[in-house]
Amino acid sequence: MRKVRFNWADFIIWFVLGLFALIALYPFIYVLAGSFNDGMDYSAGGIWLFPREVTLANYSVVLMDDDFWHAFGNTVLITAVGTVCALLFTSVVAYAMSRRELRFRNFFQIANLFTMFFSGGLIPYFMIIVLLGLYDNFLVYIIPSIYSVYNMIIIQNFFKGLPEELREAAIIDGASELKIWWTIYMPLSKPVLATVALWLATGFWNSYFSTMVYTRAGDLETLQYFLMKMIKEARVDTGGMDPSLIEQTTSATISFAAIVIATIPILLVYPFIQKYFAKGIMIGSLKG
Numbered sequence: 559m560r561k562v563r564f565n566w567a568d569f570i571i572w573f574v575l576g577l578f579a580l581i582a583l584y585p586f587i588y589v590l591a592g593s594f595n596d597g598m599d600y601s602a603g604g605i606w607l608f609p610r611e612v613t614l615a616n617y618s619v620v621l622m623d624d625d626f627w628h629a630f631g632n633t634v635l636i637t638a639v640g641t642v643c644a645l646l647f648t649s650v651v652a653y654a655m656s657r658r659e660l661r662f663r664n665f666f667q668i669a670n671l672f673t674m675f676f677s678g679g680l681i682p683y684f685m686i687i688v689l690l691g692l693y694d695n696f697l698v699y700i701i702p703s704i705y706s707v708y709n710m711i712i713i714q715n716f717f718k719g720l721p722e723e724l725r726e727a728a729i730i731d732g733a734s735e736l737k738i739w740w741t742i743y744m745p746l747s748k749p750v751l752a753t754v755a756l757w758l759a760t761g762f763w764n765s766y767f768s769t770m771v772y773t774r775a776g777d778l779e780t781l782q783y784f785l786m787k788m789i790k791e792a793r794v795d796t797g798g799m800d801p802s803l804i805e806q807t808t809s810a811t812i813s814f815a816a817i818v819i820a821t822i823p824i825l826l827v828y829p830f831i832q833k834y835f836a837k838g839i840m841i842g843s844l845k846g
Contacts, residue, residue: 586821593617593815597808615806616815626816628777629784634823636699636780637762644704644758645751651705652713653739670707680771687772698772699780703762709754716750717743752831763824781820789813 587607592600593616595609604610620626654660655667677683692698720743728738744751766782769775775783788809 589814589817592811593818595811596806597811598806600811601808613806615803616811617819618803619807619812620816620819625779626781626784629779629781630820632777632779633763633781636696636765637759640700640703640762641755641758643700644706644709645755647704648706648709648754649713649744649747649751650736650739652710653717653735653743655710656714656717670710674707684771692772694773694778696778699762699765699768699778702768703765706758709757712754713747713750716747720746756828756831759827760824785813785816785820788816 588605591605591607591609594612594614595605595616596611596613597616599611655663655670657663660666687693687698687702690701692701724742724746725738728742733741764782766780766786769778769780769783773779
């Protein structure tokens with residue numbers, strides 16, 4: 559049996575990497591510990607890695623808040639609709655841009671790249687949103703975010719690496735470009751599509767800026783905006799709740815519980831597409 563020799567260089571590397579991992583994870587560990595801790599006890603300080611007085615009161619208060627569930631439902635709907643629409647629209651543009659025979663292809667490519675580096679500014683953008691009737695409209699979360707040049711380039715490079723013979727055979731069989739994209743390119747591109755879908759879903763899920771600028775909030779309030787408002791205002795609507803429950807909480811510990819709940823959906827989705835993630839980003843970045 560081969561003996562493994564101790565190597566100081568490897569030890570130092572792994573120690574430094576472990577230290578960085580701990581630093582990155584600590585804020586979440588702290589929030590998790592605070593969310594399970596009694597509010598009054600938390601106010602006394604000294605919580606580092608584990609809760610001192612464990613309670614589920616913070617989660618109970620959050621889960622009984624109708625405003626939280628309304629914002630949660632809005633965000634789930636925005637994330638689902640936005641991710642699907644953006645993935646379809648971006649991939650069909652990527653398919654067109656991957657075709658060398660496309661007329662004015664270089665012009666379109668430069669025009670796309672131009673928008674990555676230069677922006678029209680917030681005020682003109684806001685004026686366009688208003689002129690299009692998207693202000694305080696559910697579609698303001700979807701339409702402006704339906705296309706990303708960066709995501710298009712990733713998918714485009716993946717499409718370029720697919721065998722051209724598949725497309726030629728489909729054309730001989732009488733398939734249209736749209737059918738080729740949907741029945742050949744999309745099924746063969748699961749790794750890169752899963753990667754881009756994760757980016758899109760994370761972006762939609764964590765978005766709060768559109769709510770803050772392009773809506774009057776209220777019925778269109780998203781989860782992240784709700785959390786930001788909860789943390790900023792340091793108060794929670796506890797009307798009608800059990801007083802004994804309220805006594806075990808503070809606005810800080812309730813906010814921690816809400817943050818943990820808001821993080822769970824993305825954490826649950828990631829394992830299902832993890833096998834595609836590394837492969838998709840590597841191939842999409844290098845092919846072409």
